[in-house]
Amino acid sequence: MSQARLTLPAPAKLNLMLHITGRRADGYHELQTLFQFLDYGDELSFALRDDGEVRLQTEIADVPHDSNLIVRAARALKEQSGCPLGVDIWLKKVLPMGGGIGGGSSDAATTLLGLNHLWQLGWDEDRLAGLGLKLGADVPVFVRGHAAFAEGIGEILTPVTPEEPWYLVLVPQVSVSTAEIFSDPLLTRDTPPIKVRPVPKGNSRNDCLPVVTRRYPEVGNALNLLGKFTEAKLTGTGSCVFGAFPSKAEADKVSALLTETLTGFVAKGANISMLHRKLQALL
Numbered sequence: 432m433s434q435a436r437l438t439l440p441a442p443a444k445l446n447l448m449l450h451i452t453g454r455r456a457d458g459y460h461e462l463q464t465l466f467q468f469l470d471y472g473d474e475l476s477f478a479l480r481d482d483g484e485v486r487l488q489t490e491i492a493d494v495p496h497d498s499n500l501i502v503r504a505a506r507a508l509k510e511q512s513g514c515p516l517g518v519d520i521w522l523k524k525v526l527p528m529g530g531g532i533g534g535g536s537s538d539a540a541t542t543l544l545g546l547n548h549l550w551q552l553g554w555d556e557d558r559l560a561g562l563g564l565k566l567g568a569d570v571p572v573f574v575r576g577h578a579a580f581a582e583g584i585g586e587i588l589t590p591v592t593p594e595e596p597w598y599l600v601l602v603p604q605v606s607v608s609t610a611e612i613f614s615d616p617l618l619t620r621d622t623p624p625i626k627v628r629p630v631p632k633g634n635s636r637n638d639c640l641p642v643v644t645r646r647y648p649e650v651g652n653a654l655n656l657l658g659k660f661t662e663a664k665l666t667g668t669g670s671c672v673f674g675a676f677p678s679k680a681e682a683d684k685v686s687a688l689l690t691e692t693l694t695g696f697v698a699k700g701a702n703i704s705m706l707h708r709k710l711q712a713l714l
């Protein structure tokens with residue numbers, strides 16, 4: 432008898448601003464950043480195995496099975512919960528890797544929430560976010576599923592509700608390593624922390640931008656092209672750049688002009704992640 436599959440989305444995120452306010456003794460950077468989700472992302476399907484094995488059935492280029500954040504998340508949850516069950520997982524990879532839109536972290540969060548459901552573990556969000564943080568600084572916001580102002584290394588989250596415009600996201604054909612940008616000696620690491628809440632308008636800078644555009648001229652090129660139509664910003668450590676539009680039609684119009692030379696996509700901003708909306712509908 433074939434096993435029913437649980438299929439869940441793994442949305443992208445944008446960093447609407449990103450300030451680096453310091454560096455911890457362990458080398459990790461202290462940030463202030465604003466996360467918002469996109470209604471656009473990967474898709475994961477899960478089917479129970481009763482032999483306790485965790486198997487990702489889809490190969491992705493350059494990411495060995497056991498290093499994939501999906502497999503690492505599933506194994507960590509299995510180990511921490513003592514669950515005897517296993518799982519087969521299929522991945523529809525849509526999000527560019529090394530794009531600063533959080534694909535790997537989002538895949539990991541969807542795996543944690545999906546398996547919590549499938550294995551009937553009953554873990555609460557705090558516990559899942561705590562385990563997620565061990566997999567990556569970006570995982571907790573995807574576990575919680577609400578747009579947030581983040582501090583610490585990205586794990587101290589205050590829910591926020593910014594406007595939800597349509598975005599055009601351009602995808603320069605380069606993969607940026609987060610570790611490489613954070614280890615650049617020229618990176619700004621001393622932006623004074625914003626103490627006022629909500630974050631005052633005008634704080635939309637991304638401190639990674641000068642270092643990223645110096646190393647990757649393709650990113651600077653994309654920012655210049657999009658900047659002819661709207662304020663163009665870098666998300667995370669790149670490579671993706673984005674701009675906001677009041678309607679899908681306007682985003683599509685600019686997309687049609689720019690994607691002749693550059694890859695990109697149009698998606699709606701979302702303060703509640705589509706993963707959480709889908710899980711809510713299942714319960």
Ligand SMILES: C[C@@](CO)(OP(=O)(O)O)[C@H](O)COP(=O)(O)OP(=O)(O)OC[C@H]1O[C@@H](n2ccc(N)nc2=O)[C@H](O)[C@@H]1O
Binds near residue numbers: 566568585610
């Ligand atoms: C910069 C951000 C902003 O949202 O996004 P991306 O551009 O990667 O999507 C994130 O903080 C990235 O989170 P994530 O991609 O989960 O990073 P991790 O796997 O934890 O860390 C990768 C490497 O980046 C550096 N790192 C990461 C986060 C942080 N606050 N300080 C750091 O110095 C560390 O050198 C670490 O080894």
Ligand SMILES: Nc1ncnc2c1ncn2[C@@H]1O[C@H](COP(=O)(O)OP(=O)(O)O)[C@@H](O)[C@H]1O
Binds near residue numbers: 527609
């Ligand atoms: N499921 C996954 N999806 C994407 N990348 C993954 C995954 N598992 C591990 N990785 C590794 O994590 C790196 C960063 O991926 P990703 O999250 O897409 O970028 P970013 O951190 O820039 O948003 C990839 O280059 C890849 O080596």
